[in-house]
Amino acid sequence: MITIKYFKQITFVYAIFISLFHFYINIWGGLSDIWFNSAHFALLASLGFLTYEASKNENKVSILNIIFAVLSLCTFVYMVLFEESLYAVAGGQMRLSDIIVASMTIILAIEMVRKTTGYIIPFIIIFCISYILFLGQYFDGVFAFAGMTDERFLYRMFYTNEGLFGPIATISATYVFMFILFAAFLLKSGAGDFIVDVSNAIAGKYTGGTGHVAVVSSALMGTISGSAVANTVSTGSITIPMMKKAGFKGEFAAAVEAASSTGGQIMPPIMGAGAFIMAQMTGISFATIVTVSILPAILYFASIAFYINIHAKENNIKGEKSGVKVLPILREGFHFIIPLSTLVGLLIYGFSPTYSAGIAIITIIFSSYLTKTKRMGIKEVLEALALGAQNMIITGVLLVAVGIIVGVINISGIGITFSQLIMEWSNNSLLIAIVLVAIASLILGMGLPVTASYVVLSVLSAPALVGLMLTPEMAALVNAGIQLPEVAMYLLTAHLIVFWLSQDSNLTPPVCLAAFAAAAIAKTPPMKTGLVSWKVGKGMYIIPLLFAFTPLINGTWIERIEIFGFALFGIMAFSIVMEGYWDKKLSVLDRIIFAIAAIFLLTPDSVFSWESYVPMINTSHLLGFIIFAVMMTYHKLSLKEEKIKDVQLS
Numbered sequence: 001m002i003t004i005k006y007f008k009q010i011t012f013v014y015a016i017f018i019s020l021f022h023f024y025i026n027i028w029g030g031l032s033d034i035w036f037n038s039a040h041f042a043l044l045a046s047l048g049f050l051t052y053e054a055s056k057n058e059n060k061v062s063i064l065n066i067i068f069a070v071l072s073l074c075t076f077v078y079m080v081l082f083e084e085s086l087y088a089v090a091g092g093q094m095r096l097s098d099i100i101v102a103s104m105t106i107i108l109a110i111e112m113v114r115k116t117t118g119y120i121i122p123f124i125i126i127f128c129i130s131y132i133l134f135l136g137q138y139f140d141g142v143f144a145f146a147g148m149t150d151e152r153f154l155y156r157m158f159y160t161n162e163g164l165f166g167p168i169a170t171i172s173a174t175y176v177f178m179f180i181l182f183a184a185f186l187l188k189s190g191a192g193d194f195i196v197d198v199s200n201a202i203a204g205k206y207t208g209g210t211g212h213v214a215v216v217s218s219a220l221m222g223t224i225s226g227s228a229v230a231n232t233v234s235t236g237s238i239t240i241p242m243m244k245k246a247g248f249k250g251e252f253a254a255a256v257e258a259a260s261s262t263g264g265q266i267m268p269p270i271m272g273a274g275a276f277i278m279a280q281m282t283g284i285s286f287a288t289i290v291t292v293s294i295l296p297a298i299l300y301f302a303s304i305a306f307y308i309n310i311h312a313k314e315n316n317i318k319g320e321k322s323g324v325k326v327l328p329i330l331r332e333g334f335h336f337i338i339p340l341s342t343l344v345g346l347l348i349y350g351f352s353p354t355y356s357a358g359i360a361i362i363t364i365i366f367s368s369y370l371t372k373t374k375r376m377g378i379k380e381v382l383e384a385l386a387l388g389a390q391n392m393i394i395t396g397v398l399l400v401a402v403g404i405i406v407g408v409i410n411i412s413g414i415g416i417t418f419s420q421l422i423m424e425w426s427n428n429s430l431l432i433a434i435v436l437v438a439i440a441s442l443i444l445g446m447g448l449p450v451t452a453s454y455v456v457l458s459v460l461s462a463p464a465l466v467g468l469m470l471t472p473e474m475a476a477l478v479n480a481g482i483q484l485p486e487v488a489m490y491l492l493t494a495h496l497i498v499f500w501l502s503q504d505s506n507l508t509p510p511v512c513l514a515a516f517a518a519a520a521i522a523k524t525p526p527m528k529t530g531l532v533s534w535k536v537g538k539g540m541y542i543i544p545l546l547f548a549f550t551p552l553i554n555g556t557w558i559e560r561i562e563i564f565g566f567a568l569f570g571i572m573a574f575s576i577v578m579e580g581y582w583d584k585k586l587s588v589l590d591r592i593i594f595a596i597a598a599i600f601l602l603t604p605d606s607v608f609s610w611e612s613y614v615p616m617i618n619t620s621h622l623l624g625f626i627i628f629a630v631m632m633t634y635h636k637l638s639l640k641e642e643k644i645k646d647v648q649l650s
Helices: 004-028 033-051 063-081 096-117 120-133 150-158 167-188 191-203 209-225 228-246 250-266 274-282 286-314 326-349 353-370 378-412 414-425 430-445 450-469 472-479 485-506 513-522 526-536 539-549 557-579 588-602 619-649
Strands: none
Touching: 004 033, 004 167, 004 353, 004 378, 033 063, 033 096, 033 167, 033 378, 063 096, 096 120, 096 150, 096 378, 120 150, 120 378, 150 378, 167 274, 167 326, 167 353, 167 378, 191 326, 209 228, 209 250, 209 286, 228 250, 228 485, 228 513, 250 286, 250 485, 250 513, 250 526, 274 286, 274 450, 274 485, 286 326, 286 485, 286 526, 286 539, 286 557, 326 353, 378 414, 378 450, 414 430, 414 450, 430 450, 430 485, 430 539, 450 485, 485 513, 485 539, 513 526, 539 557, 539 588, 557 588, 557 619, 588 619
């Protein structure tokens, strides 16, 4: 055994090298995709083996881990030295060394995933490998697969873009790495404290103010952190104690933080890594994805804010008048806005995401010198570089390993089969299909992080959702090989539905990592916290239905704004029904009427076969708004009468 203190220094320097390597290649290039992807895996896996100790003694690093780290690096060296195998054995037999290295790479990937995420994902990978090699022949019906030879499987997993070093690895090595590195620089520059301070100044004075601080800060932090769990831990360590001190129950405070942090992944302009992966998989521009995601993201965070407001009213939690002004905070931290503006501006202008992130990282360093207290010296820059690589270990190795699952799905044709089954089981009902996808995402989410879950589920189910969205006439034209511009927006809609539903695993029991992380901070029962998180985050289920059944994604801007405006009231009515409280505890009849208003506000006329009699406004929306307005007015007047009676009695 070797003492660990030296390895902390070694891994720190090594992590810096890994970040610099990725930064250089992403900005200036110089390696083919397969070389870069294999280097990406080799570097992160080796760093992971040196970081995640196998020894029970926390002060030691096992020799086995060092051996695994060296073997991980050997996979890249072999790829560089013997890449001619890519061409030499494509139609023939692999050499013994090819078989050994390809097998070793798969084993190392599985072992690294096991060390960082547990046993569920390795089990799924091993099952997929077994299925395509021999297990598939024992299945009957549509899931039967004759199998393929070991050599052919290893060749396609190691040397082609169908496996470990394919498109998913490219996404990890480019977009995901650069934005996690960008987030590391922002956090090291003090952006986290700035975001919380701004949120407190903006939202802290309102009813349930500390809860709204959690929503605003998590929305802002989530766009850069790339992880709902990391977001929960970073902002939650501040906001959860604040909420509990203000009077919120521990479970509710933790649930608000978990739901808000999860929403950070769907919040433009960065959306974690989701928008970049979606752009790669759909061929739709990043700018389009971000633009259509703005209104849905606002709806989601508004849904959490409604729950906070109702809960605060019910428990008489007021805002805090701290006297903190927004302008002085912005003046002190305005330099944080420069790199974010630079990043968004470059992306909108048309530069690649990796180049934009690289320039934004440099901008963070230089803009920090515009302030006296937040300057990034050499020490802070090196720490940010190391943090970026360390934060990327789990995500990077996992996405490379998930390439095996995606490869098996594509090679076996099970993706097409699954899509056909969804269409068959749903009986051509888009609503039932979305419910099936939601169930599948929840099951996958128990073992896969949301990014990996989205990748796998989109391959399996997005084609089915697109097929159900097309009219028969459009489907006939598409089957005839005619390309329609509308199909691209339906594809984007399907991917956004899958992406949003993939986030629910962070909030929904029995495995809800963001909720569990929040529960640890709040010191509340994890499962109970998960159940409350599931309720608070209900917008993650409602809003994808708006994607499918309204023009919120693929309509004109006038149509989108109309849907957005009425949906705000609809989600508010839904929140009132779920909580059973507004200015006072609601009767059963009150909840039923609010529920009817919510249904009308969230449902288009086509569901009821109604004709719209008001230009650009759905009849159902107008009717729902009238019912909602009448109920709110009635409650306001009745509360006023009760207060007058109380005064008279006193």
